[in-house]
Amino acid sequence: MTRRPHMRDVFITSIAGRHPCGLFRDVETAIETGIPVDRRVNRLPEPTGPSRNWEGLAYVDRISRIVVGTAAEVLEGKAHDCGAGISLGTFYGSQRINEEMLETLNVSGPRALSANDFAIDTFNSPGSLAAIKLALVGPNSTLLTLTSPLDSIAWAHEQIAAGRADTMLAGGYDEITPFLEHIISGSLPALAEAACVLLLEDGAKAVADGRPVLAAVKGYGSASSKGYIGCTDAIAAALEDAHLSSADIDMILMASSGIDESDGEAMAIKDLFTHSSPKMLNTKAYVGHSLGAAGAFDVAYAASLCSRGDAVNILVNAHGLGSGFASLIVGAA
Known part of the structure; x- marks a missing residue:
């Protein structure tokens, strides 16, 4: 059981999401209209923008570009201190690139893989790439399991409440591959790959800066x-x-x-x-x-x-x- 001491108020000031329904407001509409999704896997459209020669990397995978785009949206129009950090949750991480690597390894052997392949295959790759792209030099964490979205938001809250950062991005993501669809679709309802990021800020600073506060954690x-x-x-x-x-x-x-x-x-x-x-x-x-x-x-x-x-x-x-x-x-x- 986990309990944390209260130190500073932490407010949610912005939300961004990518979902087969659309953006976060489209997800909200789908919930409130009460129209359920089809009982099938619902995938995101392919992200726009280049995947190669990006931030000095030879290749950036699909889910990382989706996460970076979502994180950039939640920061849009909001100045943030250079100490802002990011905390994300995921169940499988960069699953597609992992499966592609295993296939390459099986067919062509280890010489066919590069250091870049291993870098973007790690669980914390999307969060790390978002930090690089958006200059988030504060606390950085990626947590694993189905509870990780709540855990990541709580961890971000803790960083702000303890004074380690004034601003944190927090949320979660996952992409669905045919392999995942095969092994888990029978034990869970309709799957939907998605990414959702919230902007958490120190309460006093958010009020002083005139931020539109949505809610408190x-x-x-x-x-x-x-x-x-x-x-x-x-x-x-x-x-x-x-x-x-x-x-x-x-x-x-x-x-x-x-x-x-x-x-x-x-x-x-x-x-x-x-x-x-x-x-x-x-x-x-x-x-x-x-x-x-x-x-x-x-x-x-x-x-x-x-x-x-x-x-x-x-x-x-x-x-x-x-x-x-x-x-x-x-x-x-």
């Missing part, structure tokens, strides 16, 4: 236990971290995606919210499961709801496959 909890126990511990820790009770939560964006862990989440909510009845929503039913981006889109949607006055405090849940659970509370600033 209020609390976070995580647990490694499986099922009901992990869900209960993570939600309870997030409530404690935010100094809130279950009665203060207006809405829950659930992690449930039709797998066994969903039963544990439902039981945990039933036990923890005995004296209140928050609204509950599963966005994956409408926009698919975007793996490392799913939780980031949920946090972005929660921030949007809070900014419009539709909710005061929203609990966002995410669970891993097999074990691991994370909860993040987003609220009105």
Whole structure:
């Protein structure tokens, strides 16, 4: 279970996303109109712009260009200090280039691979390339697992709250390849490759600079236990971290995606919210499961709801496959 001390307010001031539905506002519309996506893999269009001779690299892979474009959009029109950092979550990382490398290795042997191939094959390559392209020289982290979008936002929050940075980009991404479609499409709902990045800023600085504040990151909890126990511990820790009770939560964006862990989440909510009845929503039913981006889109949607006055405090849940659970509370600033 994870709890963090409160030090400084951290606000969400901007959101950007890439999804088969379109941009973040298109994802928001799809959720609110209640029209579910097809039960099939939904892929992003190919990114525009050159893939070669970019920032001195011989080649930059597809998902990295998508992540860099999303990160650039969230910063558009916003001056940021040179100390800004980035924290991203992913389930599989740069999966396509990994599969291409393995195929090349199998067919042509190790001499056919270059150092550049190995560099862009690493899990933290998209986040590192975004830092290079956008001059983000602050804290930099890439986290792995289905809970990593919430974990990455919490880690970014911690960097700002501890005074290590005034500004952080945080979110998640994943691309879907035929191999991934084959091995996981039967255990998850419709898949959708995507990237979502949020801009987090020190609260006092954001207000002083006249930033349009969307919401505040209020609390976070995580647990490694499986099922009901992990869900209960993570939600309870997030409530404690935010100094809130279950009665203060207006809405829950659930992690449930039709797998066994969903039963544990439902039981945990039933036990923890005995004296209140928050609204509950599963966005994956409408926009698919975007793996490392799913939780980031949920946090972005929660921030949007809070900014419009539709909710005061929203609990966002995410669970891993097999074990691991994370909860993040987003609220009105």
